[in-house]
Amino acid sequence: MVEQVDERFFWIWLSQIPGIGARRFHLLMEHFGSASQVWLASTNQLVELTSSLGNNVVHEIINQRNDKTLDRIKRMMDSPDFRIITLLDDEYPILLKEIYDPPPVLYCKGLPIKNNQAALSIVGSRRSTAYGRQMAEKFSYELATAGITVVSGLARGIDAMAHYGALKAEGNTVGVLGCGIDIIYPPENKKLFKRMEQEGTIITEYPPGSSPVAGNFPARNRIISGMTSGVLVIEAGERSGALITVDFALEQGRDVYALPGNINVPQSAGTNKLLKEGAKLVTDVQDILEDLGLEQEKDKKDPIPVQLDFFETQVYNALEEGERHLEELLKETKMDIHKLNAVLTMLEVKGIVKQMPGKIFIRNWDA
């Protein structure tokens, strides 16, 4: 009993030492048998591992073996702002335990992680198109409605919209950070963060105070794919970070799904390539649900028929293939500009069409 608590304490101590990531943690565990043993080991025993750990890390371990550090760790564990989950705890994401180098310790905020339901990751470019953002929100909403936890990276663009979609459905969503739990990055997602703290879950393997260094993000991506049974790539360019998450998913034996994109648009080059390489093509949430055995009768809530007049219908039809600029709509519908402006307002008010900056209009997916 007492040993269990102590062990957990030392797990946390060991994992937060600078330079000790999951891989080195597990290496030390293998060598010494337990984290508390690392604490108790002699200097010599630690120095022996210099070749595999490097000088700096060995020194750090030695430096952090003192009362001051113990107090600091204790204070961290007592912090009201976040909780700490270790691999030994129940709340630790089940699927994540199976990967090659699972993070030994996770810092969490928000609702507890539900290990009794399926989870899926949604990833994509930070510089996405309006269509991409819309689809992220839509698929996330539908997956969350079906009782699936949506996992993403709380980045701007696709990630943010995925979280919003799940929140909109009042479902579960987990955001995985590439920095400390006390840091909001990117800063413009502040509002989303606050919501996630209350209505979702935020986790990170990095101790409080860790900056969002570029090198952290690929590592964090392995957690995104590791804690779910599959990754849905909404939209990704050829060099998108989302593709790193896909690599991890494949390594971890997870499913990879992708939405087909406009072949002329650079933001879809990555996703289309994935499809060529064998990712499952998804055009409807059912394509994913059937894999998870959660095929559902599509919620046939009778759509409240919205009455569109002749002109509104014309404009609605012109938006069939996706987003259009005001000038494009003018040309296509051949309407007078004042008529078109008025019609667009009506369609916006009715919730059928959405306007984006730059006078771009797109059909609302939940109309």
Added chain:
Amino acid sequence: MLAKVKSGGIFGIEGYIVEVEVDISNGLPVFDIVGLPDLSVREAKERVRAAIKNSGFEFPIKRITVNMAPANTKKEGSAFDLAIAVGILRATEQIPKLNNFDPLFLGELSLDGTLRPVKGVLPMLLSIKENHKDVILPYSNVEEASNVSGINIYPFHTLKELVSCLRGESSLIPYNRTNNVDINFGVSFTEDFSDVKGQESVKRALEIAAAGGHNVIMIGPPGSGKTMLAKRIPSILPDLTYNEALEITQIYSVAGLLKEKEGIIRRRPFISPHHTISGSALVGGGRIPVPGQISLAHHGVLFLDELPEFKKEVLEVLRQPLEDGEITISRSYGTATFPAKFMLVGSANPCNCGYFGSSNDNQECVCTPSQIKRYLGKISGPLMDRFDIHIEVPSLSFQKLSDNEKAESSASIRTRVNKARERQVERYSTEGIYYNAQLSSKLIRKYCILNQPAKVLMEQAFSSMNLSARAYDRILKVARTIADLEGEKNIQTHHIAEAIQYRSLDRQFWP
């Protein structure tokens, strides 16, 4: 011997009489001018001396004292040359004193005695015409002066010619003016709306702005043609009225910007100061107040390109003119008020990199939403509030859509604008305003009444689009203009619906 000759001075845009007194007495030959003359007035000494001599008259080798009354007002400029010369000639009895003829003398003198044009003739004469009916001035100023009714104008080319007349050698006949022709007749614009292909949505918004006098802000990526469009706005503004033309001419006269022989300005000004401009250059100033860019834009367009790049303190000074339509410049010795009623047109990139909202091919915005907010946030709230209409100008790729189509000419658009403006002038004839943009909150309640369906639409739009409260009155004003363009007496739902499209920056999709 003492002689008194009348002349005129200008302060701001107001003229006042200057009594030029010339005293010639025995004593060492000195030539003094008193009455707070500035350097250009003091230099008159040389010009007058040479002009008199070269015209074949005698320049007295005596003690000459010239006083310019009232003595406590600063005098500036070269308009007093003629009066001083005539004063000297009269004091030396080379010109007889004429009974019942005490005209104003205005004119700069060349060394050879030729009369050169002076600034500010029009506003000066307008100010003093009640009590002074006769004016003698250079021929170059005669067109300008012809605009002033109820006075006799006597133009001359040279001092010699004038003296000859005053001596009775030739008769003094007032200038025979041509009747005022329609000032809008024959006015053409080099820049026309038909030069712009596509951009129908922008043109429509500008037409509405022109009709109702609404201030406009154009947001779009670099190279989207904001400047090109702005330059063409004067070509669709309502026809100048005679009074408006007169006001513009007065300002340009004072600024010395009237062209040779230009009697009246027939085109609305388009002023586009660079964003490095100083506050006093923008609104006017100087030791002796001269009109600033905003007054030069009176009854025209003031175009502030790259609005976020202007210094905040400089934009601050626009507050009074935007509110009152005039600017007051105070000096220790007096206050000058210049008119400054203009259409404010601002342009800006949507963000630092310029491409926010351009979701197509090659251009992608690399700014974060907070960067975007910060960029446009450089424009102060109160200034942003001045823009009734927000226009998003599409990037180049969308403009190529209409390569071959024939675009509507400015003249055609202007016809509609004129009609819409006429309706407004008539409607507000008892209210002291002339166009919809001038409507105060109170007047909006009176003249922009909505029927039930329109009210419902406003409510729905406000709740679903998250528009800010300040947008409400603006939408009403703009809807009122849209209705006027259609010739509709009452504002209908579709007018409101269209007006709502011109409040992009109030919408929640804008950071």
